[in-house]
Amino acid sequence: MGRLLGSGLLALAVAFPSGAMAQGNIKVGVLLPLSGNAASAGQQSKAGVELAVEIVNGKHPGIEGMPATGLPNLNGGRLEPVFADHQGNPSTGQSQALRLIQQDKVAALLGAYQSSVTFAATAVAERYGIPWVVGDSVAANITGRGFRFVFRVTPVARDFAYSYVDFLRDLKDHGMAVRTLAIVYENTDYGTSIADALRTAIREAGLQLTADISYSANTTDVSSQVLQLKDRKPDAVVFVSYTADTILYMKTMKQLDYRPKVVIGDDSGFSDPAFIKNVGAIAQGAMNRSAWDIGKPGSVTAKINDLFKAKTGFDLDDTSARNMQAMFALADAINRAGSASADAIQAALAATDLQADQLMMGYRGVKFDATGQNTLAATYLIQLQGDRYVAVWPARSATAGLQLPYKGWQ
């Protein structure tokens, strides 16, 4: 009987060399804040991940050089993203992860923007042995818990903190000495982990931390924070904030006429397209980090950006781009695994070795250490000039000159 069935299958396979007997579609669960305070960033990232899947599935033949395009090892199988909304809430993130694993039977997971959610929900994936690729959550504690199934593509707090401090020291060459700093950070895992890393980097660089302000990102009023900054007069202020609070900070700084010499925004809120659209005109010269740069016209990154713009009406931002990159890294591993088996995908992820020219981001590559952290992640610093960010630091990858001091609304 078994032989009969086996030969029947074989006959079928011969009759339909591709397609019908193909590997079924492989589902990838994507957890993002599609509603709630960070919904706008979540929706942009969703569009980015959708675009990455389209490229991987071979819908955009014009994009060349991304790994696993066409998924050659899957016999015609395609990736199928399943999106879930965790509303920025860690416990919702956990229950959504569980739902994706148990009901949707996803082969791998991706997400989840807020570090606090990623931290909680990755634990569920680890328990069920489903690989999770973290695209953009940077809290240090997400890796290093002895997890086997959690991999992080993005650079982390430590990488950013040293970049900021190095940049501030480089400002001496621009005739601007920066000695005092303030950190203003939202008080969940994301903000506190960047602040922790920054404190260490600031101390090691011999700079002085004059204000250390934590606040809740759901706040309705930020004037007391701005007044504190105004009193302490730091040379540079680093904001670690989400979108809503970033908009309030920029508006309140203008209202209270406060302009430090240097304003650095740590990605999230400053990278949301809503930032430039709503307060870009009063935040001129704000610095931000980005591993994403649109690049020259005709380049792969510029083409990807064109597709994203056609889809959403916005230029691709760093957050969405990092999530796209995570999807490409995951697709590469799934393709090499050649199956929907979680263990095979985990092994393929652990063996990932992508070169810089296979990436859409400015990382030096993707290669995970034993904790699952990408050891080749890196970032550049960009500055808001007019209505877009331009790469200004380090000098070797700059596409425009640095303009300081911070202009704000002037």
Place this chain on the structure above:
Amino acid sequence: MTILQIIAGGLLLGAVYALFSAGLTLIWGMMNVINFAHGEFVMIGMYVAYLVVTYLHGGPLVFGPAAAVVLSLLGVSVYFGLIRHVMRGPMIAQILGTFGLALLLRYLAFWLFGANFKTLPDDLIPGTLNIGGILIGMPQLAAGAVALVLTIGMHLMLTRTAIGSQLLAVSEDREAAMLMGIRPDRMLALAWALSAAGAGIAGAMIATFYYIVPTVGESLALTAFVVVAFGGFGSVPGALIAGLLIGVIQSLSAYVFGPVLKDVVVYALFVGVLWVRPQGLLGKIA
């Protein structure tokens, strides 16, 4: 100097809290209904302002009244379409009814306007007032002034006019009011119109210095409930005083103890006041 700046900011914030809380307390006082969709009314007021500015290029003198009109119509339809029916059900139906309405309005806004943050142009109400070093943004000042005038106006209307007496009559004894020739349905619909219009104007004014997003009502509504309970359920002057107090306490404690602790201070004080005066500052004991 910084302290004066903080108090000024807190008072302006508090005046706006008072405006959107006044409508909430009015509905409670009239018919013992907590309107959980009140924050969403504020949110819709903000979007009305956004639409008027974007498509009709109107200023505050256009979008303020526009928000009042749109929201009072919404308030009346909510009364006739939902509240009148759930009033016949148990208390829990009323609570869940307005809660459901809140979610409906919030997700309708997601569908219509998307999740992206919007703001009104920066120069709609331009300028910053500098009073001896204390900086007060004109949008905040305008919002605070409108809030103060409207809240006091609402109080005077309730206490000094025939309509106000009829409203209070319905809330005190519906049967007796009917015998006096007052039609309770009309009065309650009017209360909903006033309450929603207040929320709409508050939203439109806040929109001049705040961001607009479908979930914005959530965080604002929480403050409104505290203001109403603090000031005394059903008391418009109570909402005014409580709004101003909470605005100042929030700003001061954020500066002195740090932003993370500001809500701890506000809610601790809130619980403390309710412990001594469960009916709130100006509320009557039921």
